[in-house]
Amino acid sequence: MAAENLPDGGSGRKPPPGRYSYGRFYDGPDPLAPPFDIREAMDALGRDVMEGTSPRQAMRELMRRGLRDQQGLDDLQRRLNEQRRRLQRENRLDGTLQEIRELLNQALEAERNSLQAEDSDDARFREMSLDALPDSTAGAVNELENYDWRNAEARQAYQRIQDLMGREALDQRFQGMKQAMENATPEDVERVQEMLSDLNDLLEAHGRGEDTTEQFSEFMGKHGEYFPENPSNTEELIDALAQRSAAAQRMMNSLSAEQRAELEGLMQSAFGDPRLAEQLSRLDSQLQAMRPGEDWDGQGRFRGENPMGMGEGARAMEQLAQLDSLSEQLSQSYPGARMEDIDLEALEASLGRQARVDAQRLAELERELENQGVFERGPDGALTLSPKALRQLGQSALRDVVGSLSTRRGERETQRSGAAGEASGATRPWAFGDTERWDTSRTLLNAELRKAGGDDRALDVTDVEIVETEQRTRAAVALCVDTSWSMVADGRWVPMKRTALALHHLVSTRFRGDALQIITFGRHAQAVDLGQLTGLEGVWEQGTNLHHALLLAGRHLRRHSDAAPVVLVVTDGEPTAHLEPDGHAVFDYPPTPETLRATLNEVDVIARLKAALTVFMLGDDPRLEAFVDLVARRSGGRVIAPDLDGLGAAVVSDYLHSRRR
Missing domain, CATH: 3.40.50.410 (von Willebrand factor, type A domain)
Known part of the structure; x- marks a missing residue:
């Protein structure tokens, strides 16, 4: 865009007076950008409408199919569905149970090896106690809570079971907690317990309708490190927590009844402190009451070979929910659906940058079709193709026809010079009997050229040229x-x-x-x-x-x-x-x-x-x-x-x- 006396290229120098400087155009859309080409889209819409599809359905079909060089919603949805199937096909949700069983077997084997080396009644009694442990993993872990381990390796393996359960339980509900709580000290565990207690108190106050603005600020100032989402108020905090809590519940629902009972029993030994399970249960109950619209009852079928922990499983459930939400947005099948409804950031995170570009271009196309008045509402309230759209369709149809006629001899209309015709664009010298109008500019030019040659007459009959016409067939x-x-x-x-x-x-x-x-x-x-x-x-x-x-x-x-x-x-x-x-x-x-x-x-x-x-x-x-x-x-x-x-x-x-x- 040209502008007089503007800074030159942003360098801060002023151009000389009367000079112009050119730079990037910032005020709205580029005025020199080529218009959005909707011809291909119009052809597709027109074909569907002519086949009997309603204009609204034709628009929906266009968005679904896309264009020649443009992926449609069906392509994006197919990729989402394939990603969903791959996630479920390659993974399974019992990773935490499998790891805990391995740690338990490791602890029991090390302890039995130590007891076998001892020749005492106490060692034999301990061996009998270990042999009498329940078959279930959770029952055995809880039974061993007060067991006095003789072997240091066994004791360490058992503590890892308790730490793992605590970290997984927190990781289900708080992003990044599994890594943050690795090698956690008793002080770290106590700080988490305090955070959970304060969080539950904050939610209870909010649930009673109290103004929690100040309480929220104090809570975030004290425990903000646990919330990388950085919510700005209590409602945003609840939204973030409810999504993860619901995902954790869906993960549990996806397990078999036996696996679910095992994990629920193991929760009592998390960090060796039953208070964690109590606080998390209290938190889940409050979140479910505050956000009943979240999917608390759903489940997914995972049948792969890659075991996921509880936190990974919850994130997988969140990912499935996001894929399902995107799939619904891409389907555009709900009342009032528009392309602007699509979460472009989530789409890019799921399918990559190109998917976002494709969805943006489809939204631009939908917007442009509306802006250019492709449809109009008829007297009966139904949408119909506008006259402008019909002209564009006619132009496209005629273009195809002309293309098929390109090898044929061109057609020309009948022409005859004479009166009552239309101007052909040519002129000719006047002849006796002609009644067409004069071409004034050509006549005066002829007169000037003649005078320049030495003829002083102002105007001569030989100077006159008339507008040639052609009589067209109607x-x-x-x-x-x-x-x-x-x-x-x-x-x-x-x-x-x-x-x-x-x-x-x-x-x-x-x-x-x-x-x-x-x-x-x-x-x-x-x-x-x-x-x-x-x-x-x-x-x-x-x-x-x-x-x-x-x-x-x-x-x-x-x-x-x-x-x-x-x-x-x-x-x-x-x-x-x-x-x-x-x-x-x-x-x-x-x-x-x-x-x-x-x-x-x-x-x-x-x-x-x-x-x-x-x-x-x-x-x-x-x-x-x-x-x-x-x-x-x-x-x-x-x-x-x-x-x-x-x-x-x-x-x-x-x-x-x-x-x-």
């Missing part, structure tokens, strides 16, 4: 498109609509003087605008009433009697319905003589109007082929049998051909 075009169920069933629905879009866009931008009417015909026929045709849904209704369509086409041609009449018919079936004088549509298959007679009578009417009639026959029905051949002979028209990919090109090319003729 056409009245009736495009009759078959909307019977067979067009939907055989995949001809969208090509038919895209053909109408392309022709409409060509007429509205290149031949604005032409009068185009789109007529649909199934059991009945009706004139529709482009928006109605684009959003038209295929319905199961028997009948191909070409008779009614040609009636409406004839009325359109007579309303524009000064224009060259053109009738284009796109159909995939012979006529099976006709209109009675009372307006009732009669259907019969095979078609009755009355239906054929009524239809051919209207073909004769179109022929008497000297209309150029072309039938575009879709499919290879022999009965249809015989009928359209008869139509062509009676009307002097043409029959074209394009494939679906070439339908648009065939219709547009024939329209240009008919105009030139």
Whole structure:
């Protein structure tokens, strides 16, 4: 962005007076950035809408599928689901139990080895006590709480069991506690007990509705080292703790009943002090009461080989919950869902930077489609494609048609110099009898050039140039498109609509003087605008009433009697319905003589109007082929049998051909 007398490139130097300095633009979006390209998105939306999908659902499908170089929500969700499955497939939750069993076996083996070396009744009695220990790990650990170990290695292994249970229990609820409490001293354990007591007191006061602002500040000043999340108030503290506590509960729910009972029993020996289990149980109860909306009852099925400890298991449960939350956000299936709902930081943490970029671009695309007014609300409250969107779809459809016509000879309109035409952009010297307006600038220039050559006359007839005009052909075009169920069933629905879009866009931008009417015909026929045709849904209704369509086409041609009449018919079936004088549509298959007679009578009417009639026959029905051949002979028209990919090109090319003729 250019700015006068601004600091030069941020260096602090002032440019000379009257000079400009250029630097980075900071005030909002870059004004020179290219506009967001929504053409590919519009094509996808238009295709879905033309297939009968509602605009809102079409937008949702676009977000799900993404674009050619852009991952959609389905791709991101698939990756999330795969990560979830991998997490559960590779890990299991009994790591703490397994480690404690190994430590217990190590302690018992070392103790028995020491006792075997002693020749005393006390040693034999101790051996009997060890042999009589309960089979469960928790029962054995609790039974040995007051045992006087003879072997130092055994005593140390047992203490490691108590420390491990305490660290794992804390790590389930407080981030990083397992590492922080490694080699913890009795003083460290006492400080944790004090923190838990103060925390429970704070939550109880908050639960009673007391103002805990000052109490919270004192608590964080005293125990803030245990909370790396750095909450700013009691509510934020509760949120952080409740998420981890709920994850810990889900982890416990995921264990077998036997494993769960073992861990609950081992909690009593955490740090060799039952108060820890009491305080944690009190904390969990308060958090569950304060945040009942957290998932306290869920569970996950882990079946891998990698054993996780209680803290790791709780974090795995948190990760699963985050993946589930992201999956719901990406599904966009809840009321009022928007792309802005997606937690981009969590998505990046789960799937990487590129996933965040993809989600951001989808959100930008959704926002841009709304900002550019792709949809509008109709009189009935339903969303429809806006005129701007229809123009863009028509432009896209015509672009495809032009691409398929690129190898053909170009079409040009009839030109003739004369009056009552449109300016061609060229001029020519005036001749006797010309009535076109003068080109003033060219005339005066000719006069000046002549005077520069020595001729003093102010103006001469030879100086005069007139604006050359061309008389353009004006056409009245009736495009009759078959909307019977067979067009939907055989995949001809969208090509038919895209053909109408392309022709409409060509007429509205290149031949604005032409009068185009789109007529649909199934059991009945009706004139529709482009928006109605684009959003038209295929319905199961028997009948191909070409008779009614040609009636409406004839009325359109007579309303524009000064224009060259053109009738284009796109159909995939012979006529099976006709209109009675009372307006009732009669259907019969095979078609009755009355239906054929009524239809051919209207073909004769179109022929008497000297209309150029072309039938575009879709499919290879022999009965249809015989009928359209008869139509062509009676009307002097043409029959074209394009494939679906070439339908648009065939219709547009024939329209240009008919105009030139």
